[in-house]
Amino acid sequence: MDKYEQLFENYFEERELAENTRKQYLLGLKKFRNRFGKDFSKQNMMIWKNELKKEYAPKTVNIRLQPMNLFMDLINQPRNKVKLLKIQQPTSVENVITREEYDYLCQKLVEDKNEKMYWRIQFIAKTGARVSEFIRFTKNDLKNGEAVMWSKGKMRTIYIPEQLVKDSAEYFKNVDSEWLFPSPYNANNHITSRGVASSLHYLANKYNIREEAMHPHSFRHFFAVNMMKKTKDISLVSDLLGHASLATTQIYTRISKKEQQSHMNKAIDW
Incomplete structure (x- = not known):
């Protein structure tokens, strides 16, 4: 585990977050770094967001962006955060048992x-x-x-x-x-x-x-x-x-x- 992953681990430990949350956020960081290495610039965050939008549904895009936005706070680079996609809530529910x-x-x-x-x-x-x-x-x-x-x-x-x-x-x-x-x-x-x-x-x-x-x-x-x-x-x-x-x-x-x-x-x- 390198220093970047350790930042997340320290954050999770302090707040006693669930194991699934830990895995999700560490996976988000790993995927970003596989694409951009250690370059956590605003430009790369925007590229990452646009690439995700082409491949995933809005809800999934936000799930992938949230770990990196938190990471930007942890490394004191809040200006590099990107806005999450606005998702219109459904006005009805259909897949619920009657x-x-x-x-x-x-x-x-x-x-x-x-x-x-x-x-x-x-x-x-x-x-x-x-x-x-x-x-x-x-x-x-x-x-x-x-x-x-x-x-x-x-x-x-x-x-x-x-x-x-x-x-x-x-x-x-x-x-x-x-x-x-x-x-x-x-x-x-x-x-x-x-x-x-x-x-x-x-x-x-x-x-x-x-x-x-x-x-x-x-x-x-x-x-x-x-x-x-x-x-x-x-x-x-x-x-x-x-x-x-x-x-x-x-x-x-x-x-x-x-x-x-x-x-x-x-x-x-x-």
Whole structure:
């Protein structure tokens, strides 16, 4: 590790940032240096930005630029930073599971007596947890009715609804692991994010549910939409999701184009 990478490492260590963030930022620095060496000039930053724009979507471009902008601060060259691309937020959401699809999925899992998948769906849909958090739920969390874990560089509390705790207690008594959702290969480890995504893909095909809506983040979005409908309190929903900004929560609470049109049709009486 050279002095430039060490600057990043020191920054990460001081702020106790997540390992994935470390890897992402170090990769961003490595890619830039593979292209320009140690020439961190504004001109090269602009060239880098333009090259990224030709190859990647705007969101990915910004992900690649953010590490280098931070690096410019660390080497006291803030003038060499470049502006991130402006990304227009979508006005609707389409790839989120609907209430009808969710109810149908739960019904089919009950009919097929697939308790393992039923409780996975219940927990990911009723807690608002990120998949990286969901896979780390423990029996102690179930007992406490909440999970306190380090996520996105900060401590976060994820509440488990009281009724969900009661309803699932009998099932989890028979799970021989400290994890609520252990790995099928080793009960000492929890299931992986990839394992969750794979199982949802399988269920989409089995029950003929839109595949684009059957992904882990869809259920977090589903939680946000339904909590907003029930509470009308965006600050509460933001806290439950662990967001640092209400602007982020607003993205999660958008509805589909079909719902937008339906609301408009009902509202217009002039």
